[in-house]
Amino acid sequence: MEVSNDPISMATVAPMAPVTSERPIRDDIETSIPKPYMARAMVAPDMEHPNGTQDHDARGMSVLQQHAAFFDQNNDGIVYPWETYKGFRAIGFGILFSLVNAFLINLAFSYPSLPGYIPSLLFPIYIANIHKNKHPSDSGTYDTEGRYIPANFESIFSKYAKTVPDKLTLKELWNLTKGNHVAYGTIGWIFNIVEWGTAYLLAKDDEGYVSKEDMRGLFDGSLFERMAKKNATKGKKRR
Numbered sequence: 001m002e003v004s005n006d007p008i009s010m011a012t013v014a015p016m017a018p019v020t021s022e023r024p025i026r027d028d029i030e031t032s033i034p035k036p037y038m039a040r041a042m043v044a045p046d047m048e049h050p051n052g053t054q055d056h057d058a059r060g061m062s063v064l065q066q067h068a069a070f071f072d073q074n075n076d077g078i079v080y081p082w083e084t085y086k087g088f089r090a091i092g093f094g095i096l097f098s099l100v101n102a103f104l105i106n107l108a109f110s111y112p113s114l115p116g117y118i119p120s121l122l123f124p125i126y127i128a129n130i131h132k133n134k135h136p137s138d139s140g141t142y143d144t145e146g147r148y149i150p151a152n153f154e155s156i157f158s159k160y161a162k163t164v165p166d167k168l169t170l171k172e173l174w175n176l177t178k179g180n181h182v183a184y185g186t187i188g189w190i191f192n193i194v195e196w197g198t199a200y201l202l203a204k205d206d207e208g209y210v211s212k213e214d215m216r217g218l219f220d221g222s223l224f225e226r227m228a229k230k231n232a233t234k235g236k237k238r239r
């Protein structure tokens with residue numbers, strides 16, 4: 001069947017659903033990124049960086065695998081709790097915060113990622129299966145297989161960045177998690193609050209904004225690499 005060109009068939013706002021105008025989506029992403037709906041397996045582009053992160057090697061991993069792999073200190077494909085801890089310390093978090101997060105992340109993300117059914121008390125996270133930890137109430141930027149969907153990343157900003165177009169305040173991050181809270185996805189929502197809350201602590205600038213560029217770097221893990229490098233040269237820990 002032919003696609004009709006009437007205004008209704010291409011509308012992104014429905015008058016009877018005010019939420020569609022409160023949280024608009026862009027209709028111009030392909031002016032910068034070809035096929036923005038097409039999930040990218042290894043690269044995390046946005047409109048300002050249509051080729052993704054320069055000088056960041058995907059090493060054949062999915063974008064979600066790259067996010068987790070920063071924490072795999074010895075590159076054996078498994079993230080143990082002490083590796084998560086070391087990764088948190090490397091990006092500048094303090095001892096207590098890193099301990100609590102390493103414990104919680106490995107507790108939550110180990111079992112679904114295991115190759116078999118028998119749980120491990122060492123709480124390893126297998127990067128090969130990291131996509132099995134996708135949960136409800138997320139931004140939809142990672143797809144179910146751990147690819148990255150540019151259109152959904154751009155929607156974060158068109159929907160929630162109301163103060164400055166390419167930055168989010170803490171309140172706007174909160175609105176992001178609230179907006180993505182789906183029915184029966186409350187545990188996923190709590191995970192999502194922790195994820196974006198930690199992202200805020202990690203990347204907020206002096207005025208309390210988290211930039212689009214830091215958020216993009218969060219998805220492919222390049223933000224972690226950048227922060228670790230910065231902290232290593234500074235030789236000083238925050239928080």
Ligand code: HEM
Binds near residue numbers: 142192199
């Ligand atoms: C400072 C450390 C970390 C921060 C700030 C962080 C933040 C985030 C954020 C913001 C998302 C995207 C959620 C969304 O799309 O709404 C995410 C997704 C995810 N992260 Fe992390 N993360 C961190 C560490 C880790 C570690 C250590 C692992 C596992 C080894 C991990 C595994 C995941 C997984 C599996 C997802 C996909 C969940 C989903 O989208 O449903 N993250 N993280």
Ligand SMILES: [Ca+2]
Binds near residue numbers: 075
């Ligand atoms: Ca490892």
